[in-house]
Structure formats: C-alpha cells, structure tokens
Amino acid sequence: MNEQQQTLWQFMAQQSDKLLTQTLQHIGLTFISLIIAVIIGLPLGILIARKRKLSGSVLGVAGILQTIPSIALLGFMIPLLGIGAKPAIVALLLYALLPIIRNTYTGITGVDGAVKEAAVAMGMSKWQILFKVELPLAMPVILAGIRTATVINVGVATLASYIAAGGLGEFIFGGISLNNTNMILAGAIPAALLAILFDFLLSTLQHLNLKKLKTAAAILPMLLIIFACFYFIPSAYGGKLTAGFTPEFMGRQDGNLGLQSKYGLKIHTIVISDAVMYKACFEKELDVISGYSTDGRLKAYGLVVLDDDKKIFPPYYAAPIVRDDALKKFPDLEPTLNMLSGKINDSVMTDLNYRTDYLHQSPERVAKDFLMAHNLYRPERGGSAGIVRIGSKIFGEQYILASMYTMLIKGYTDYDVATKTGLGGTKICFDALINNQIDLYPEYTGTGLLAILQPLQKEIDAVAGDKEKTYTYVKNEFEKRYKIKWLQPIGFNNAYALMMRKKQAGDLGVKTISNLKQYLERK
C-alpha cells in the first residue's frame, strides 16, 4: 500500500498532533501513578522499617502485585473501575509500589547504626530523626527505587491504550493491528526515549552530592506534579458523546479516517481494545463504538448498528472460497456448499455468534440446531469417496460455518471431511488454500479485496461502495490470479460498523451515521 512507503519521519510529521497528545498523555499517566505510588509507598516503607515484623507481608503482597501480567491487571481493573484513566493509573501505581516500598525500607534500615544512635543520644525526637537523618541518608536508595518505578511505568503505560487511557500505546497497538511499521515505531521510539530520558534525569538527581540533595528533594515533587498535569491537558476537551474505537479502526481508510473525510464526523474519541469495547459501551462509559456487525456481543449488550448511509465501510459478505481443482475433484461439492447461500442474514449470524460467545454453546451444536431448524440437516452417510479439507480462521463465526459445511458435506455427499480450524489469520488460511493444504474456507469480500488483492485505491473506490460490485470484482480477480472460486455469498455482512446502545440511539433518534453527525453538530 502507498502508506507503507512513506518514511517514519513523514509519518511522525503528519501525525505530529497525535504524537504530541499521546506523548503528553504517556508522561502524565506515568507520573500521576508515580506520585500516588510515592505517596502510598514511602510511608509504607517507613512503617515497615519501624515495624520489621510487617516487612515480610507488605513486601510479599507488593511482590505478588508485581508478578501479575500487566494485561491481566488492567483486565482486573475494568470491573472495579471501568475504563479510561482511573484503572490505568491504579494498575500502574500497583506496579510502581514494590520498588518504592522496598527501596525506602532498604534505605532506612541501611542507615548507619552509629549515626542513628548519635541522633537519638543528642536528643532528637523520632520525627526529627526521620526527617533530618533517616530520610536524607536513605534518599539515594529511595530515588533509585523511584527511578526503577518510573522506567517500569513508562513501559507498562503503553498498555494503557487497551483500556482507553491513551498514551503512546495507541500508535504501537494500532500499528501492530494495521501491520504499519511506521506507526509502531512512532509509538515505540518516543516511549523508549521517554524511558531513557527519565532514567537519566533521575540518575542525575540520585548522584547529586548530599548538599544539593536537599534542594533536589524539594524540586522532585514539583516536577512530578508538573509532569502529571500533562495528562489533563489533552483530555481537557470533551463532547456530547464519547466514541471508543479500536487502534486498527483509528488508522484505516475504511474506518475513522473515512468517517472524518466522508461524513465529517467530529466526535470525542478514545482508543480502546476490542476486548473491552462492547462492555464499556454497555456500561455507558462509551456511547459510540466501532465493532463488527455480526459480533455476538451486539446482542449480548443490547447494541444497535448505525446504518452506513454513505457506504464507507466496504462490504464483508462471507462466502466459501474453493480451489478450482478441488471443485473438479469433488463435483458434488459446489451445490452442497451453496445450500447455505442466502440462509443467514446479519441478525441470524449475530444470534449464532451470541450463542457460542456468550452462552458458550459448542459451534457444532449451534451449527446442528440451525441446520435442523431449516430442515437442512441430514445424518452422516459415512461415505468414502474422498476427503474434503475445510479450514477456518480463529474466531467463533468461522468455527460455526466450518461445522455447518462439515455436516452438509457428510449428509448430502459421499465425501468425508477433515477440518483444520483455528488457522491464525487471513494470510495463514489463504496460504493453506493456495498450497493445497485445505480445499476451502469461508472468506469475506472486503478481506479478499483489501487484504489479499490489495488493488490501487481508485479501484477500491470504484467497487467498495457496492456489495455486488465488490463480490464480482473479487470473484473475477481470484479466478484470474489464483484459480480460486468464490461460491455464492452466505448472506450476512460482517463489516465494520458504528454501534450505539439501542435505547440511547432511540432516544436521540439516531439511525444512521449521518443522523449521528447531525446530532453532534446540533448545539
């Protein structure tokens, strides 16, 4: 694609606004959590230095917190604190606690016994000893702990974008989903530089001589607070509604970029991972989200898809794709596979997905129930006229489709079936098909167009608005290039979609994306 060829520098220059915002958010997140961690960790460290019996349990708990994988910890936070800055800050501060508590403890217990004794013997009170002797002498060790915590936080803060807290993770994870190296680097390089910069600044502070340390100890909290404020600068703006988009959606022409250029939609947007987006919308943390139109969670959380009235999302109609030589080898295959054609529309597919994803029914059972209900199910014939190999990608919908095809083939033909489900992604499935590892798998027209064929932008523009044109285009091109046939579409369109809570959409009278835009522009 054209975008891949621009240099990193061009990308960063083009996205400099976003880059600045994300960097400030990143610094802010790091330091807000750091301040709170210091506020909690320092007194705790002092406490356990005084009451050594507590040290084992306090350091133990902080140590356990440290071992929880960061993504999991962020996950735990969502039910407690929702999404956004709050859970991210809490998670980050939990990570920062251990080095701060441990170093405070080590620093204070490490103060020379003779110096402490002298302080007591001269008649200093406990507090005077703490502030005039113990803390100043432990300061280099405590600063080392804060330094460790800062570097950890800069790293972990990249994950904050998963729960819509912003930061440089937006670029990093967006880049990974979009396979855009420049975008990954535009997030990763500043994050690494931040870590190096803060490490350097704190190490300078740490190695100041004892005299200057007094001044440094006064400056440090102020610096921390200033850095922490960065987080609030970018989030100062707001809006009537809040949208949560996946990093991938943010960077796609058939995603947020299209929403902005074709619809002129201006909405307060935060970046969030697919995993928590639907739930966040259900819990009214978000109002508009980018999802997949047949996702089972649409039903589970009572969401409704807004009509894409300007057709910016290319159609993703599903259809089985089969190698031509397999069709020749198994003459009965094509009519059997086409039996499903037109049987499953969006809402049916959503329901089927809901049953596997949320009711945790097995894909086989869901497939069988559906076929029975439509009088398509027949018991296996136990035929032996050859083995058809069916592949699928690694998500629920594809498992259900693969199961249905397996049952139909076994019931209506004399072929046997081998399934290779759960192939990691489009590329893996498609390569398996081309290299005669499998004979067929269900694919989506949009994916065929954008991910596999990757034609020039103007050709995409020419066909992508229309379901038929897209289908015809990919069908012809696949036949020409790969000798692969697109059979009849199954009926549903698993495209990108904007969705809202059903009730809110009804209350606001928003049915289409244009409606949404009009609502947002109404003051």
Place this chain on the structure above:
Amino acid sequence: MIKVDHLSKSFGPKDSFGGKVKAVDHISFEVAEGENLILLGTSGCGKTTTLKMINRLIEPTSGKVFINGNNIMAQPPEILRRGIGYVLQNNGLFPHYTVAENIAIVPQLLKWDVKKTERRVSELLEKLHLDKSYLKVYPNELSGGQQQRVGLARALVADPPVLLMDEPFGALDNVTRSKIHAEFKALNELKRKTIIMVTHDVQEAFDLGDRICLMDKGKIIQNGTPTELLFKPVNAFVIDFLKEQRLQLEFKALRLNDIWKYLPPPSKGGTFEAHDGLISDASFWSAIERFKFIKTEHLHIKHQQKDEYRSAGFEELMSAFYQYKKQQPHE
C-alpha cells in the same frame, strides 16, 4: 553528681531456668562532680549497656539513676539527652551535614540563635586544634582523629555538665590515640565535666581515669583509683586482668607522693630548681622518663603540701618503688 542504684538490664528470651540473660546485674556506683570514671572490662561485660542506661538509650529493667539528685526517668528522654554529651566509638557524625552543622545539632535542638551557635562552634574548633577551614567540610573528608575531635566538639557544644563516652578512641591508631589522650587531658573544658567513659583498653583506663570500675559478667568487680586496682586488688580476677601490662601500669599509676617516705632527703648543697625538678604529684613513670632527657645523677622532687624536698638517683627511685610494693598485700 551521678548516682547509679541497683541498675539491672536483661535481654532476649528466657533461658531454660526461666530467667533472662542479665547484661547488667544490680550494679551501683557514684561519680563525683568533675570526676572521670572509667567503666573497664572485656566485650560483653555490660559496661556499654550500663553507660547507655544513663542517657536512656537503653531502658533499665530495674534500678534507678540520679543525676544531680534527679531521677532520669522523671523527664522525657529527648530533654534528658540534650543535657548529656555523648561520644561514640565510630563518631556517628552525620555524613550529610558539614562539620559546622554536625557540631551545631544540639544548639539547633535547643533553639539557640545563630550568632551564639557560630561563636561557640568556632571556640570549640580552636580548643580542639581544628582549622576553621574544616567548617564547611563533610566528615568523610576528615581523618579518623579529626572526626573524633569533631565528635567530641559536638558532645561539648552545649556545655553539658555530664559527658558519656563509649570507647571514644577505640577506632584510632596508637599514635593518634596517644596524641588525643594528651589533648584530652589538657582540655580545660573537660576538667569541669563529670565523665563516664567506657573502654576495654587498660592503658587508656589508667591514663585517663580518676577512678576505674572493673566489670565482668554484668557485675562490678572492683571500683577504685588506678593505684587501688594495682596495689589493693580485691581478687584474682583483678590481678589477672592487669597482669600483662602490670609494670608499666604501676609506673604510671604510682605518684611520687606514694613513695615519698622511701625517698632519700636531698644531698648537701642541692637546691630545687624548677627546670629540672619535679613536683610530687607527678607519676613514677614521668620521674624515670626524666633521666632520659636530663643529664643528671639526681632528680630533685618537691612535695607541695609538706614543702619538703627529696633527691634521688635512678637506683634510689627503683629501690623506693620496690619497698613500696613490698608493703602492699602479696599478689
């Protein structure tokens, strides 16, 4: 001035007989104003524990301590400690404070005004032979002897009547130590102080102490002047403890006063002259040393109280020493 009354301290878990290890076991002693008492003993004899109970760094299990007739438990420990100077073996100087700041810690706690503190600090510095340029220097830039002097200055700054010293010269090399000993004895600030000093160094104890408490296993074995310990030991432990350096200690402990009656009267024509004569307060050791420095056959000695004179050659001195010893109880 200081009265220690049946003071005890037990540490740690109970032993198999249901009692605890007694670090200090019912000890009592008194220190007169201006006196320098040495707590002497091997490691673990309880001497440091005893010392630290006097400024309440360690709280006693039982017993009482009075300073100027006041029970030390009657006031908050911080206030008590500000009125007692304390010198530690490893000086315990604050590494993050300059020399000036270190010395000024107690004045700061007592909220002295800055001018007064400054004046007092430079006065002490001068008395302790430390250059003024050291004021802005941090302790780690000083030598061990200098650090110990600063430690002493810090203890003396508020002019406390009582000074507690925990092996104050223990970390110094021999040369530096004897130099500081000499300064210590010459320092007029210290002459007025009531001092309790802990040491395991017998030489130091005899050199600096007006009285010595020899301790073992938490108990006082003998409490007396250096001469008493040497020539009237209460038991074999005392004799044994002093055995190794006995002769030197005896020479140092013995005053010419003590052997006055064994010394021959002045020879005819001999007169006491200040420049080569000695007063009878001087130690036997200093009399012998005289022979090294002065080319003379006879040493003239003046007894100040009696206004008498004696004159002795080296042999006569030694013979007086042995006669004195013969009069003491047998070893």
